[in-house]
Amino acid sequence: MSAGAEGLAALRFPHSAAPSPGTAMEVAPGVRWLRMPLPFQLNHINLWLVEDGPGWAIVDTGISNAETKALWERIFATALDGKPITRLLCTHFHPDHMGLAGWLADRLGIELWTTEGEWRHARQAIADRPGTFHDELADFYRRIGFGDVEETIKVGRPQSYRSLVGPVPEHHHRLSDGMELMIGGRSWRVIIGRGHAPEHACLYCAELDLLIAGDQVLPKISPNVSLWPNASDQDPLGSFVASLGKLRAAVPGSAFVLPSHNLPFYGLHARIEQLRALHEARVAEIVIHCRTPRTGAEIVPVLFSRTLDRHQLGFAIGETMAHLARAVAAGGLARHEREDGVWLFETAA
C-alpha cells in the first residue's frame, strides 16, 4: 500500500472514529460497521453487517487468528440484537477479507457468496504445493534484477497466504458483474473491479446511495496494484484504472462510501480522480527515468523512496512492476531482455 494523502481535505469524512473491535456501529439504515485488527502497518480492516431479512449478512471476515475469532464471538453475542447470521459475502480473496470464510461458514452453518475469480484464487492459493509461490517469486525477482534473490524474498515477501487464511469453503454462490443481489428488502448491484484482485466485487445500493467499496477505492492509501509472477493479467494497472472509470460511471458522486480500510467517506468521484492522477504521474515519472535503460530493481526506489518495512517491500516491487508494465502497454517504454535474462526498460523511441 502506498500513501496518497494529497488533496484529501476535499473529501468529507462524516465519522471521526471507528467502532472499537468487538463492537458494531450503525453507518446507514440496516448497515453496521465492524473493525478487526491486522498485524501489519495497515493495522485494521473494516467489515460490514447488512440486515438480511430475519438476520444479518456479513461482508468480509478478517484474517484467521485466535484474536479475530474471539472478536467475532463477541459480535455474535452482543452486536446482532439476538438475530442470526444469514450468509457471508466476500469482496475478494485477500487474507484480511476471506481469511475466516471457512471458519465462519462452519461455525454458523452459512454459505459463501463471492465471485468465481476470487473463490478460485483462494482455493488455488490454499491448494498450491508449499514453495510454489517462492519458486515463482525467485524467478520473477531475478528478471527484475535483484542480485540476492533469496534475501529479497526473505525481506520482502508478503506473509504466506496459508499463514493468514483458514479453510476456504468448497462451494460458493456466484456474484457476477451487474447482477442485482437482494439483501433483506434492498437491491445491491455487484460491480466487478480488477487490478487490485482478479475479480473484486463492490456492492452498490441505490436506495441507500451506499457503496461497499472493498479495496477497490480507499480514502487514504492507494490500493495496492501489483504485477505478480505468472499472473493472467499482465497489465493490472491498466485494468485497475479502467475499473475506476467503470465504477465512476456506475456509482453517483453523491454515494456514501464504505471502504475496507480507514474511514467511510463522501467524494467518490474526487477520490477516483486522485487515484487516476497518482498512477498517471508515476507512469510518466518512470518513463523519464528510463531514458537510460533500467532494471525493475532500479525503479523501485524511484517510486518508493521512503524506507519500506518488511510487509511493504514485496508490494512495492509488485507495484513498481505494474507501473512498468502499464508504461510498456501504453507504448511509453520498451522492454528488452539482457543476456542474463534480466529485463531492461527503456523509453520508447
Ligand SMILES: [Zn+2]
Ligand atoms: Zn485486498
